[in-house]
Amino acid sequence: MKQLLFIVLLFSLSSCGTFKKNVNISTLSESKDLIISLQRGACYGTCPIYKIEIYSDGSGIYTGTRFVEHIGLTIFNLSETELNLILSTAKEIGFSNMKNEYSEPISDLPTTFIQIKEKRIIDYIGAPKTLKNLENLIDKLSQKAIKE
Numbered sequence: 001m002k003q004l005l006f007i008v009l010l011f012s013l014s015s016c017g018t019f020k021k022n023v024n025i026s027t028l029s030e031s032k033d034l035i036i037s038l039q040r041g042a043c044y045g046t047c048p049i050y051k052i053e054i055y056s057d058g059s060g061i062y063t064g065t066r067f068v069e070h071i072g073l074t075i076f077n078l079s080e081t082e083l084n085l086i087l088s089t090a091k092e093i094g095f096s097n098m099k100n101e102y103s104e105p106i107s108d109l110p111t112t113f114i115q116i117k118e119k120r121i122i123d124y125i126g127a128p129k130t131l132k133n134l135e136n137l138i139d140k141l142s143q144k145a146i147k148e
Contacts, residue, residue, distance in 0.1 A: 032056050037115040038138045047110040052142045058083045062146055076145040090116045093130040102127035
């Protein structure tokens with residue numbers, strides 16, 4: 001019985017964090033510039049909670065917290081084409097000229113924090129569709145890279 005309990009405990013501890021590749025997280029983030037960040041926050045329900053950080057060389061860190069398929073840290077890489085697609089889309093929609101915050105007095109919605117280079121936007125509600133599409137593009141490309 002003790003052996004079975006030990007095996008179950010060992011299995012549950014080993015599945016708590018996920019690393020796609022054997023990379024030191026601190027050296028990944030120290031040596032490169034963070035150029036894209038997307039973070040989805042909590043709500044009172046089962047809204048996905050996670051953060052995506054993408055660096056100048058296309059490397060990225062996904063941190064899944066709750067209500068997502070991948071819990072823990074996952075390292076991924078975007079191609080130069082994918083990275084440029086995100087940056088060119090941001091430029092096309094005038095990301096750097098958008099308001100810093102989109103919000104209304106409504107409760108229980110998840111907040112999205114998006115940053116491209118130095119510009120950071122808080123998206124609670126009322127953001128333009130073009131901003132939502134950019135957020136979804138970052139999600140789509142990152143999730144595709146995580147699954148590879």
